[in-house]
Amino acid sequence: METFLILSALVALLVVRTPVAFALGGLGVILLAFKGLxxxxxxxxxxxSMDSFELLAVPMFLLMSNxxxxxxxxxxxxxxxxxxxxxxxxxxxxxxxxxxxxxxAISGSSxxxxxxxxxxxxxxxxxxxxxxxFVLGMLAAGGTLGILIPPSIPLIVYGVIxxxxxxxxxxxxxxPGLFLAFAFIVYGVVFSKYSSAYQQVAxxxxxxxxxxxxxxxxxxxxxxxxxxxxxAGIATPSESAGLGFIFSLILTFSMGRMDWxxxxxxxxxxxxxxxxxxxxxxxxxxxxxxxxxxxxPQHISTLLVENISTPGLFVLAVGVVLLIxxxxxxxxxxxxxxxxxxxxxxLNAGIDPIWFGIFFVVLIETALITPxxxxxxxIIQAVGKARLHExxxxxxxxxxxxxxxxxxxxxxxDLALYIPYQLMR
Amino acid sequence: MFIRSVDAISEFTGKLxxxxxxxxxxxxxxxIIMRYVFNAPTIWVxxxxxxxxxxxxxxxxxxVLKHRxxxxxxxxxxxxxxxxRKLAGTFALLFMFVxxxxxxxxxxxxxxxxxxxxxxxxxxxxxPKMLTHAPVWLGCVLLILQGIAEIIRIxxxxxxxxxxxxRQH
Numbered sequence: 001m002e003t004f005l006i007l008s009a010l011v012a013l014l015v016v017r018t019p020v021a022f023a024l025g026g027l028g029v030i031l032l033a034f035k036g037l038x039x040x041x042x043x044x045x046x047x048x049s050m051d052s053f054e055l056l057a058v059p060m061f062l063l064m065s066n067x068x069x070x071x072x073x074x075x076x077x078x079x080x081x082x083x084x085x086x087x088x089x090x091x092x093x094x095x096x097x098x099x100x101x102x103x104x105a106i107s108g109s110s111x112x113x114x115x116x117x118x119x120x121x122x123x124x125x126x127x128x129x130x131x132x133x134f135v136l137g138m139l140a141a142g143g144t145l146g147i148l149i150p151p152s153i154p155l156i157v158y159g160v161i162x163x164x165x166x167x168x169x170x171x172x173x174x175x176p177g178l179f180l181a182f183a184f185i186v187y188g189v190v191f192s193k194y195s196s197a198y199q200q201v202a203x204x205x206x207x208x209x210x211x212x213x214x215x216x217x218x219x220x221x222x223x224x225x226x227x228x229x230x231x232a233g234i235a236t237p238s239e240s241a242g243l244g245f246i247f248s249l250i251l252t253f254s255m256g257r258m259d260w261x262x263x264x265x266x267x268x269x270x271x272x273x274x275x276x277x278x279x280x281x282x283x284x285x286x287x288x289x290x291x292x293x294x295x296x297p298q299h300i301s302t303l304l305v306e307n308i309s310t311p312g313l314f315v316l317a318v319g320v321v322l323l324i325x326x327x328x329x330x331x332x333x334x335x336x337x338x339x340x341x342x343x344x345x346x347l348n349a350g351i352d353p354i355w356f357g358i359f360f361v362v363l364i365e366t367a368l369i370t371p372x373x374x375x376x377x378x379i380i381q382a383v384g385k386a387r388l389h390e391x392x393x394x395x396x397x398x399x400x401x402x403x404x405x406x407x408x409x410x411x412x413x414d415l416a417l418y419i420p421y422q423l424m425r
Numbered sequence: 426m427f428i429r430s431v432d433a434i435s436e437f438t439g440k441l442x443x444x445x446x447x448x449x450x451x452x453x454x455x456x457i458i459m460r461y462v463f464n465a466p467t468i469w470v471x472x473x474x475x476x477x478x479x480x481x482x483x484x485x486x487x488x489v490l491k492h493r494x495x496x497x498x499x500x501x502x503x504x505x506x507x508x509x510r511k512l513a514g515t516f517a518l519l520f521m522f523v524x525x526x527x528x529x530x531x532x533x534x535x536x537x538x539x540x541x542x543x544x545x546x547x548x549x550x551x552x553p554k555m556l557t558h559a560p561v562w563l564g565c566v567l568l569i570l571q572g573i574a575e576i577i578r579i580x581x582x583x584x585x586x587x588x589x590x591x592r593q594h
Contacts, residue, residue: 029524039530
């Protein structure tokens with residue numbers, strides 16, 4: 001009963017548009033007060049939650065991607081990929097997904113990926129006669145690759161709250177991320193094959209191919225260097241992100257793509273997103289401390305263990321719950337509210353927390369493109385000057401692909417775990 | 426006058442925090458260069474970066490609130506001109522005061538005790554806790570001030586329509 005009341009209160013607070021950070025933190029404070037616990041724990045938790053070098057990866061990756069975004073890197077990447085694959089059947093769709101995949105290796109945010117590639121790809125694809133809902137849906141879905149392919153802000157946050165290895169989580173995201181990109185490409189090609197409306201792009205000459213590749217190459221090298229430095233043991237994720245930020249500045253300044261105004265914009269935008277994300281973590285820290293004292297995760301864990309006999313059914317139940325919650329909750333809030341509640345049950349069921357992190361992120365990706373609260377839908381709606389139902393309709397097949405991938409992840413766990421546990425051991 | 430002053434303080438702390446993030450990027454790069462090029466890792470980058478991160482997050486909460494970029498669930502009360510939305514917005518800010526007020530009150534108490542006792546952290550650099558524990562209560566005080574300004578704004582100039590493009594994180 002207590003568990004139900006607390007979760008209902010949280011839902012009510014969120015529905016009346018209380019910022020997630022304060023809904024979690026405020027409810028945590030009230031719960032601690034009801035138990036008569038010393039309130040000094042609140043500032044202590046708030047301070048402790050941010051006093052983490054691992055979390056610095058969040059602002060550093062945001063700085064890096066904001067600098068590259070304002071340096072016009074999205075256009076370079078798209079032009080380079082289009083030069084190589086644009087003339088294939090459905091080639092612009094293929095180019096869009098590959099560009100999203102490449103940008104995902106720079107940015108840890110799905111919204112940044114959707115906005116950056118969407119700005120370039122939507123006009124190009126619609127000009128060539130691709131059906132608008134298909135284009136919009138593809139961009140909304142392609143953007144979600146940003147949080148699965150490393151670096152990934154949700155995976156950093158998951159790593160911090162579950163005390164799992166962030167580099168291992170990053171590696172585990174590679175397989176499902178590439179698989180999803182491949183599945184999106186296959187769907188795009190098949191869809192285009194049966195669509196007579198679009199015009200195929202003419203093949204470009206070798207000199208043009210190399211020219212556009214040459215322009216985009218430094219960014220690809222930068223992305224590879226940042227991720228490579230983590231696995232070569234040269235730097236921690238936070239350090240490699242900081243280094244990536246400084247190199248992205250050097251790169252964009254040397255290309256004449258950065259000026260004082262853009263730098264100011266990049267730094268301020270990064271701050272706003274950083275604070276938005278990290279304040280939710282701070283609020284969640286107080287909330288999860290309070291619910292732990294109320295034994296809520298244990299109650300939920302016991303309830304699940306008593307009623308669900310096998311790990312497969314448990315994962316199915318969790319998947320359905322996350323899918324429903326994902327219709328209404330923003331992605332990071334979903335992670336910060338649900339992971340502390342579910343983690344004990346996950347460990348009790350003998351599920352690998354690294355695998356669960358990837359499974360969770362695939363479901364977050366689905367949540368990002370399902371209405372009414374799907375951040376990527378809103379971004380593509382704004383970037384493509386479209387109606388929400390148009391974007392949502394186009395995103396349906398991609399959401400189905402994501403759900404099939406989540407199911408596949410259960411039956412073929414090596415899709416996520418082979419790279420971190422076998423290949424890179 | 427009150428709103429303008431509070432807005433100005435939030436803008437200032439926000440911009441200062443933004444460039445502090447930039448500085449952290451420089452510190453981290455400096456650390457890596459010192460470690461690999463000069464074989465002389467620093468003893469201060471890790472700790473100074475963490476202290477700065479705590480400052481950045483808490484003192485610029487008011488700046489993010491002012492820019493209306495806190496994450497909210499936008500399922501109902503979508504019309505910014507409706508009375509229900511104004512009431513919901515006011516309730517949300519009042520609820521924020523529960524959180525920020527508690528953190529500010531007990532955070533200040535904790536800070537004052539540490540400051541009077543001259544406590545330092547038990548880390549290598551051992552900076553005074555007066556410095557490391559100030560951002561939580563200070564940031565929450567700024568949040569409360571900005572929250573009051575926002576409530577006044579809701580009932581005077583109204584709630585601006587949300588522009589999703591402003592949120593291209």
